[in-house]
Amino acid sequence: MLQAIKRICGDPLGLVGLFLVALMVLSAVLASVIAPYDPIALNIIDRLQGPSFKHLLGTDQLGRDLFSRVLFGGQVALKIALISISIALCIGVVLGMIAGFGPRWLDNIIMLLFDTIRSFPTVMFALATVALVGPSLSTVVVIIVITSIPTYGRVVRTQTLSIKSNEYIQAELAMGASTFRILSMHLLPNVVGPLFILASMDIPTVIALEAGLSFLGMGVKPPTPSWGSILNDGYNLIRNTPWPIIAGSIPLVLVTLGFTFLGESLRDLIDPKLRKSL
Amino acid sequence: MSKNVLTIRNLSVNYQTDQGTLQAMRNVNIDVPKGSIVGVVGESGCGKSTLISTIIRLLATNADIPNGEVDFEGRDILTLSEDEMRKLRGDRLSIVFQDPMSSLNPVLTIGKQMTDIQYRDKKTMAQKRQRSINMLESVGIPDPASRLNQYPHEFSGGMRQRIAIAMALQAEPSLLIADEPTTALDATLEVQIIHLLKQLQSTIGCSVLFISHHLGVIAELCDYVVVIYAGEVVEEGTVSDVFKRPQHPYTEKLLECDPANIAQKTRELPTIPGNVPDLVSLPSGCIFKDRCHTKIDRCDNERPQRIDAADKHYVSCHLRSPQ
Amino acid sequence: MSVLEVNDLRVRFRVQSPLQALVRGNADPFIDAVRQVSFSIEEGKTFTLVGESGSGKSTLALAVARLLPSAEGSIKFNGSEVTSMSDSELMDYRKQISMMWQNPVGSLSPRMKVGSLITEPYKIHGLNDRDRKAEGRRLLEMVGLPAHFSQRYPHQLSGGQARRVGVARALALSPKLIIADEPTAGLDVSVQGEILNLLNKVQDDLGVSMFVITHNLNVVRHISDHTAIMYLGRFLEIGPTDTLFAEPKHPYTSALLAANPEPDPDALREQLELKGEVPSLLNRPSGCEFHTRCPFVQSQCKDALPELAGEESHHYRCYFPIAE
Incomplete structure (x- = not known):
């Protein structure tokens, strides 16, 4: 673990990624401490202000402090990303291992399920679901979970299939080890490495999806702050002031870059073939 | 012109690793006389693959060569430019690898691969094809003209190794490097490949540097043998001399260990106790001293020099030195 | 007494799915990887199976360990039939046999330490009353490795x-039978001897029976009591190892013996070099399956498969066995 951090620090892009991710996580966790104002407190007198020492990123049309809204919006984004990706990971790993290790017919059924889900465009699927059950934070989570399970499941299945033919799995079978033991002790540890990279590269996608849905008014319900709804407000006000758009997009860009850099750096770290020196 | 195709002098290769500098080869001398087959014997970790990579100049990026010369047909390979080197590879100098399953491109037909490597020749496609057919025929592939259109997976392991040999010898190189070409094959195929190599070598007249850990194969095929241990040449000479009268205790032990040499049935086979030394922190003195059964005091501190044991038979061992 | 008795065993692989077979009108969409195989292993003795790649020797081992189903025939372990064992009987069977796999490093789970790897059988079979650390030390000592090796990972081993x-x-579980698939594959000559000596010692000390699979005849001579030569899934010759080496009856056996270059440059080798390669199981030759490569082939060989014949314990499948 220490060595991993050391290696990431040796890679400039990875270092930038690590810094940006740490910045986002810290500001989201400490949002209530750092934020100078209540993110949903109205202050009509101070509305549509540019950046100043009083309001670092200015205010929106209702006079809410944009800096505080960005911080709390980050909290929402991170929460959704972490919750939905962890749930999708767990289900994906289980289904993928069952598909890869289990009997052929079960594999076929699970694969058919995955392919069906993946054949829907994510945004269309999301719009349809929201239209059915209405926008909310948990709807967003459910949509993301369902659409990302096949991605993880497929990776796990492929890995399982290739590891299954290794001699050490045969050796375990010959000793009489149970399927559960083989899956949990011998397959899982060899499968999770690449998955974490995939997940870390998925986080920005999920954050962007949440922002997109909220932008369309189909994600997090107002007045809860979200980067997407900040952007939407900014979009409507673009003729009056550019600040809400800037305030909403900067963190989105930085976080996307941060997780992507970190993910790539992690991938280089784990895949020994891509490692530069021996 | 010297009478050697390949002359390696005082060659050392280091790798920079996390643990420190790994001295994979130290002051190695090897001669490959024109038209002869030279066998290199050594166990895993002795530096065989480093030797090959150095000769074809495809060393890993963390390797460096502090000293030495690799003279190939009068030119020092180590000083050639990347471009000049590329012209040598596959033309004057070619190689057959250990694994016939992975040394051919699976998505191209054999014919495509065999005509592609003739890109240097200004011949028509039909002529190149004919050359490939002749080559396949000479390595004993039945019905070569039609098999040219097949993909590698349609051939068995032994056939693929024959094709690899045909491709390597197509340009009639002056030196063929064979990196354990029979290790992945069954015994009955191994014999076939050895005989094929020997026969092709005498028709083409090239030299062969044959790397193997199989003493029986070396005895069968080679004229000269070089014994490598932990990155140093410990003994070299003609095959009959070295195998009949081994001078270095390592060679002696190695020959003794080969189960084919043990005619009497036994439950207690000879071994060489101990492990290959750590090449990052080299021991002083003789490299083999920790596993040697005839060690003397001198071996602890003094590195043995290369001495003449007989005509063209060199050994690095204190026991053989005159004092 | 025999520990293992295999009788007329047949192992088949499906090469076409039932649907494919139906569409193509193929009544028999199987290939025989192992066919008409019978042998027995005596207590405390070593039986060796020699064959080239594709001969079905590993398949036979997997079938004996019941990691592959067998189509016909019987496998008896200490008198009880393996092919019809229930799950719980199978667990007990797996406690009494153990396997050594071809790839020394690849058969060890890469993210477990040596200490856990060698005591894994205790965990699998729920033997929790034993002191695993002490057992680990005992096992490492038995095979001549220092105790601190229990902290190493497989990739850190030679x-x-x-x-x-x-x-x-x-x-670990003091088995009655060890099945070893190519125990010396990929090892240096000097280390080969060490491993063979270790196997011999283990057998002398514990009286365990061994079923060794190899393509290296040199190895066979020093460890085995009985040897069978396998070709395309069938035994071509079987008998006491010494007899087989001294008087091979089948041309294939004698070619295998000749195919072993000795490290002696002046050695005059019997030039019994085989032409061609092992045929594919998909199109077995007619008659004697070796006839396509046999230097002494006659027309009779192409028509009918010769039966296993011979005297006492030495049997061979050939119409024209090599005379002394």
């Missing part, structure tokens, strides 16, 4: 060391 770990794990 081929010979990994092989020793494999032996230690195979010995």
Whole structure:
């Protein structure tokens, strides 16, 4: 673990990624401490202000402090990303291992399920679901979970299939080890490495999806702050002031870059073939 | 012109690793006389693959060569430019690898691969094809003209190794490097490949540097043998001399260990106790001293020099030195 | 007494799915990987199976361990039929046999330490009353590895060391039978001897029976009591090892013996070089399956498969056995 951090620090892009991710996580966790104002407190007198020492990123049309809204919006984004990706990971790993290790017919059924889900465009699927059950934070989570399970499941299945033919799995079978033991002790540890990279590269996608849905008014319900709804407000006000758009997009860009850099750096770290020196 | 195709002098290769500098080869001398087959014997970790990579100049990026010369047909390979080197590879100098399953491109037909490597020749496609057919025929592939259109997976392991040999010898190189070409094959195929190599070598007249850990194969095929241990040449000479009268205790032990040499049935086979030394922190003195059964005091501190044991038979061992 | 008795065993692989077979009108969409195989292993003795790649020798081993189903025939272990064992009987069977795999490092789970690897059989079979650390030390000592090796991962071991770990794990439950697939594959000559000596010692000390699979005849001579030569899934010759080496009856056996270059440059080799390669199981030759490569082939060989014949314990499948 220490060595991993050391290696990431040796890679400039990875270092930038690590810094940006740490910045986002810290500001989201400490949002209530750092934020100078209540993110949903109205202050009509101070509305549509540019950046100043009083309001670092200015205010929106209702006079809410944009800096505080960005911080709390980050909290929402991170929460959704972490919750939905962890749930999708767990289900994906289980289904993928069952598909890869289990009997052929079960594999076929699970694969058919995955392919069906993946054949829907994510945004269309999301719009349809929201239209059915209405926008909310948990709807967003459910949509993301369902659409990302096949991605993880497929990776796990492929890995399982290739590891299954290794001699050490045969050796375990010959000793009489149970399927559960083989899956949990011998397959899982060899499968999770690449998955974490995939997940870390998925986080920005999920954050962007949440922002997109909220932008369309189909994600997090107002007045809860979200980067997407900040952007939407900014979009409507673009003729009056550019600040809400800037305030909403900067963190989105930085976080996307941060997780992507970190993910790539992690991938280089784990895949020994891509490692530069021996 | 010297009478050697390949002359390696005082060659050392280091790798920079996390643990420190790994001295994979130290002051190695090897001669490959024109038209002869030279066998290199050594166990895993002795530096065989480093030797090959150095000769074809495809060393890993963390390797460096502090000293030495690799003279190939009068030119020092180590000083050639990347471009000049590329012209040598596959033309004057070619190689057959250990694994016939992975040394051919699976998505191209054999014919495509065999005509592609003739890109240097200004011949028509039909002529190149004919050359490939002749080559396949000479390595004993039945019905070569039609098999040219097949993909590698349609051939068995032994056939693929024959094709690899045909491709390597197509340009009639002056030196063929064979990196354990029979290790992945069954015994009955191994014999076939050895005989094929020997026969092709005498028709083409090239030299062969044959790397193997199989003493029986070396005895069968080679004229000269070089014994490598932990990155140093410990003994070299003609095959009959070295195998009949081994001078270095390592060679002696190695020959003794080969189960084919043990005619009497036994439950207690000879071994060489101990492990290959750590090449990052080299021991002083003789490299083999920790596993040697005839060690003397001198071996602890003094590195043995290369001495003449007989005509063209060199050994690095204190026991053989005159004092 | 025999520990293992195999009778007329047949192992088949499906090459076409039922649907494919139906569409193509193929009544028999199977190939025989092992066919008409019978042998027995005596207590405390070693039986060796020799064959080239594709001969079905590993398939036979997997079938004996019931990691592959067998189509016909019987496998009796200490008198009880293996092919019809229930799950719980099978667990008990797996406690009494153990396997050593071809790839010394690759058969060890890469993210487990040696200490856990060699004591894994205890965990699998729920033997929790034992002191696993002490057992680990005992097993490592038995195979001649220092105790601190229990902290190493498989990739930190050399081929010979990994092989020793494999032996230690195979010995954990004091099995009656060890099945070893190519125990010397990928090892240096000097290490080969060490592993063979270790196997011999283990057998002398514990009286365990061994079923060794190899393509290396040199190895066979020093460890085995009985040897069978396998070709395309069938035994071509079977008998006491010494007899087989001294008076091979089948041309294939004698070619295998000749195919072994001795490290002696002046050695005059019997030039019995085989032409061609092992045919594919998909199109077995007619008659004697070896006839396509046999230097002494006659027209009779192409028509009918010769039966196993011979005297006492030495049997061979050939119309024209080599005379003395």
